[in-house]
Amino acid sequence: MKNKIKKTQAPKKHVSKKTQLISTIVAIVLFAVVSVLIDGSSSLMLPKVFNKICIFSIAALSLNLVCGNLGELVLGHGGFVLIGYVVSYLLTNYVIFPALQDSMAMSEIYNVIYNVHGSELHAAGYAIIIGNAIIAALITAVFGYIVGVIVLGRLKGDYLAIVTLGFGLVFVCLVQNLIPNGFTSLNSSSKLTGTPMLFAGFLVLTVFLLTMFIKSRFGRGIIAIREDAIAAESSGIPVNKYKILAFTVSAFFAGLAGGLYCHFGPQTAVQFNQDLSILLLLYIVLGGLGSFTGTLIATPLLEILNSYVLVVLPASFSNNPKIIYGILLICIMLFKNKGIMGTNEFGWDWFYTLLDKIKLFFKRVFKKRKSEVAS
Amino acid sequence: MNKNKKGILKVKKLSIQFGGLKAVDNFNIDIKEGELIGLIGPNGAGKTTLFNLITGVYQPTVGSITLCGQDVTNMNTHKRVLTGIARTFQNIRLFSSMTVLENVMVANNINMHYGLWDTVFHTKKYKQEEKETREKAIRILKIFDLEEYKDDLATSLAYGKQRKLEIARAMMTDAKLLCLDEPAAGMNPSETEELMKTISFIRKEFGITILLIEHDMKLVMGICDWITVINFGKTIACGKPDEIRNNHAVIVAYLGDD
Numbered sequence: 001m002k003n004k005i006k007k008t009q010a011p012k013k014h015v016s017k018k019t020q021l022i023s024t025i026v027a028i029v030l031f032a033v034v035s036v037l038i039d040g041s042s043s044l045m046l047p048k049v050f051n052k053i054c055i056f057s058i059a060a061l062s063l064n065l066v067c068g069n070l071g072e073l074v075l076g077h078g079g080f081v082l083i084g085y086v087v088s089y090l091l092t093n094y095v096i097f098p099a100l101q102d103s104m105a106m107s108e109i110y111n112v113i114y115n116v117h118g119s120e121l122h123a124a125g126y127a128i129i130i131g132n133a134i135i136a137a138l139i140t141a142v143f144g145y146i147v148g149v150i151v152l153g154r155l156k157g158d159y160l161a162i163v164t165l166g167f168g169l170v171f172v173c174l175v176q177n178l179i180p181n182g183f184t185s186l187n188s189s190s191k192l193t194g195t196p197m198l199f200a201g202f203l204v205l206t207v208f209l210l211t212m213f214i215k216s217r218f219g220r221g222i223i224a225i226r227e228d229a230i231a232a233e234s235s236g237i238p239v240n241k242y243k244i245l246a247f248t249v250s251a252f253f254a255g256l257a258g259g260l261y262c263h264f265g266p267q268t269a270v271q272f273n274q275d276l277s278i279l280l281l282l283y284i285v286l287g288g289l290g291s292f293t294g295t296l297i298a299t300p301l302l303e304i305l306n307s308y309v310l311v312v313l314p315a316s317f318s319n320n321p322k323i324i325y326g327i328l329l330i331c332i333m334l335f336k337n338k339g340i341m342g343t344n345e346f347g348w349d350w351f352y353t354l355l356d357k358i359k360l361f362f363k364r365v366f367k368k369r370k371s372e373v374a375s
Numbered sequence: 376m377n378k379n380k381k382g383i384l385k386v387k388k389l390s391i392q393f394g395g396l397k398a399v400d401n402f403n404i405d406i407k408e409g410e411l412i413g414l415i416g417p418n419g420a421g422k423t424t425l426f427n428l429i430t431g432v433y434q435p436t437v438g439s440i441t442l443c444g445q446d447v448t449n450m451n452t453h454k455r456v457l458t459g460i461a462r463t464f465q466n467i468r469l470f471s472s473m474t475v476l477e478n479v480m481v482a483n484n485i486n487m488h489y490g491l492w493d494t495v496f497h498t499k500k501y502k503q504e505e506k507e508t509r510e511k512a513i514r515i516l517k518i519f520d521l522e523e524y525k526d527d528l529a530t531s532l533a534y535g536k537q538r539k540l541e542i543a544r545a546m547m548t549d550a551k552l553l554c555l556d557e558p559a560a561g562m563n564p565s566e567t568e569e570l571m572k573t574i575s576f577i578r579k580e581f582g583i584t585i586l587l588i589e590h591d592m593k594l595v596m597g598i599c600d601w602i603t604v605i606n607f608g609k610t611i612a613c614g615k616p617d618e619i620r621n622n623h624a625v626i627v628a629y630l631g632d633d
Contacts, residue, residue, distance in 0.1 A: 216489075
């Protein structure tokens with residue numbers, strides 16, 4: 001019996017560096033082609049869904065850094081996304097557009113930002129959105145650092161989760177009261193809408209940077225803290241410092257997502273309350289806590305489910321996607337409680353081993369059929 | 376005791392109080408370079424508490440701790456690692472979802488200095504330090520005969536090997552003083568034998584000073600230079616293994632007064 005199992009299992013593959021490099025380039029080119037195709041598609045829905053997937057993936061990845069890799073539950077991540085959103089919104093509406101209006105007429109501004117058709121961005125438009133997003137990310141990182149310093153040294157586990165929930169609610173309340181008219185009053189940011197290429201670019205950048213981070217000594221330290229904080233501390237990891245670092249980096253990317261979200265379309269502050277935080281948590285739990293790959297699988301799955309599948313269902317379902325989400329979450333917890341990927345990450349070794357496994361599986365299926373036909 | 380040797384750890388009048396309980400009371404010890412000291416005592420005598428005080432998990436109520444000539448009484452645990460102290464735990468604490476190699480690599484963090492900038496741009500500093508860490512980790516794993524398991528998960532190792540890995544991780548910090556908290560707990564006699572060999576070996580190989588908590592008397596009497604016995608937080612005896620064996624106070628502490 002044992003021999004049989006060994007025979008049918010695909011051996012672990014170790015791919016050469018050359019193949020890895022070529023595979024990576026092919027993957028990036030494929031992704032670029034897809035985003036260009038979506039950019040040029042005539043459908044109204046498709047680019048929107050794609051953009052949303054990119055933005056939410058960035059936010060979910062940033063949450064996964066704290067929840068998955070550091071192992072601290074954060075329930076107010078929507079608050080950080082909101083900060084990024086607000087910074088980007090304020091910058092566009094109160095700094096950039098007024099500055100442009102001083103020097104030229106509104107129609108001229110649009111000529112600078114958009115091309116003649118008014119659908120594609122000019123370089124200036126790209127520059128504004130990219131600059132906005134980066135500034136939003138930096139300012140959110142400062143907020144993340146402050147929250148981290150206040151909270152992380154004192155609390156952990158459930159207490160930390162509750163406090164972050166509190167911070168999330170406070171941010172939403174503050175914004176609601178400071179900008180009472182909502183984000184629609186002066187909304188020139190909604191006129192400055194990003195393109196799929198742009199969002200896709202930021203997503204790739206986020207994945208790249210976070211992977212680098214988690215593979216460095218900082219990432220190793222952060223995972224060690226998740227596994228055993230006391231052992232990590234006695235191995236020379238400055239636990240508190242690394243926790244704050246993880247929190248800050250996480251807030252940075254949450255702010256980036258928020259900053260980009262501003263150029264996706266107008267939202268209200270309430271949309272960033274605990275519902276968003278829990279939604280992001282759902283994405284990472286579904287994909288697997290501690291696996292960026294899992295997040296990148298789960299977020300598109302759920303977004304596509306939300307935009308394409310639920311719409312077909314009766315109105316009672318499509319208006320309340322939370323019912324479906326809840327059922328999905330229960331099922332995942334019951335049948336695969338580590339999520340889709342567990343803590344595994346995508347790697348070319350893993351990918352080619354998986355390919356071999358699939359090949360073997362089909363071979364076996366065909367053999368069975370042949371033997372059945374023969375008998 | 377050789378007086379010419381450098382002092383590694385000096386503990387003076389160390390006490391800690393949890394509520395009304397004095398877990399460690401007026402403890403003194405002076406450990407010189409290269410020695411192997413045993414710390415024994417009945418259950419609940421305060422041995423592990425003492426370890427936690429020395430490594431900085433607890434702050435003492437009174438007293439001072441000097442490590443390699445540096446006062447570390449108010450230092451954080453991870454900063455004490457820099458001055459040259461490393462420890463293992465009574466119940467094995469490994470980073471279970473990480474591979475054997477990563478477990479050891481983590482402990483080299485104090486010797487790595489690249490920042491976020493180097494991480495993002497993969498600078499020369501980053502590459503060099505990562506390469507050095509990997510090579511050093513493999514070198515240490517080789518010493519502990521763990522190299523063949525380097526890509527396995529730490530928890531997939533056998534119990535004795537997990538103990539070894541914990542010691543390997545501690546050695547990765549370039550420690551001068553290694554504190555072993557009941558390394559033979561839960562081991563069978565042959566594993567204990569192997570552990571004794573490992574401890575003697577790393578002592579020779581690294582010239583390291585070792586402070587050992589252990590219940591296994593054969594192990595303690597066999598390898599220690601001298602032994603301190605504590606009970607109810609107080610030192611009751613101190614001396615060579617043979618002296619301890621015949622010490623009346625020790626026998627009373629372990630077996631009770633007749």
